[in-house]
Amino acid sequence: MEAKYKSLTIFEFQEKFKDDEDCLKHLSNIKWAKGFKCKKCGHGKYCQGNGKYTRQCTSCNYNESPTCDTLFHKVKFSLLKAFYIVYYVSTNKKGIASGRLVVITTCALSCVFSISLTVVTVSTLFTLKPFCPFYV
DSSP: OOOOOOBOOHHHHHHHOOSHHHHHHHHHHHHTTTOOOOTTTOOOOEEEOSSTTOEEETTTOOEEOTTTTSTTTTOOSOHHHHHHHHHHHHHOTTOOOHHHHHHHHOOOHHHHHHHHHHHHHHHHHSOOTTTOTTBO
């Protein structure tokens, strides 16, 4: 039986994610909830990497960001804005127009479309809700 998830309200979302740092912290907590394992060598120990919430393998010195291998990887605009796009796309039952997301986030249409398309694609292939940071 499929588990039921309740989405955060926009007010709860705004309270939880105030800036890019909150987003990075959340991704870090989700990504390494079961512990760190280097994706290059498989080693399980790390130290602080080059950036905030980045982890560096103590064996091979590989640096891994919380956004690495996520849909937020290589996002060239505010991570908070990317979180907003994912929030609106994943919580609106009938969907949301890309033009509306451009107005809400003040991001370029190409940025909004890229993230929106990824979210829709992932949600059709898998059940997005257990992995989405906006469901409790």
